Amino acid sequence: MRKFLQNIYRKPKEVRDNYALVTAGVFTMIVCVFWVTARLQTPINGGSIVSDNASPFATLIKKSKEQLAVIKAAATETPAATTEETVTTSTTTSAATLILSEEDKATAAAKASPTATSSSPEVQYKEVLIGTTTASTTQQ
DSSP: OHHHHHHHHHSOHHHHHHHHHHHHHHHHHHHHHHHHHHHHOOOTTSOOOOOOOSOHHHHHHHHHHHHHHHHHHHHHSOHHHHHHHHHHHHTTOOGGGOOOOHHHHHHHHHHTSHHHHHTSOOOOOOOOOOOOOOOOOOOO
């Protein structure tokens, strides 16, 4: 293998470029073949592959809104009641496998509505002091 590479290194630039182009083409074809065969396989349950017409960004935004509603609903609940529940459910369910029922979704949507947030108490701001200094440079 080393002698082959040294032989290629001694060839002119055009020949080396041709070898590089052929090698890149071969690897690209291998990746394409694996990709196409993976896409053409049928699911294990024997059903056909259903194409999803929803764009990835629409799905991302939809899922983000659902998760934000769940987080807002969880934040408005009393901490004493949810602490024990969170400890018990976190050992059995991860966030990726969490599936909400229709009642939970409706509750989260109701708590996340603008009318529910308008009745919340005012935000308490803290004063923050920021110190600044002037930088001085010296040239020698």
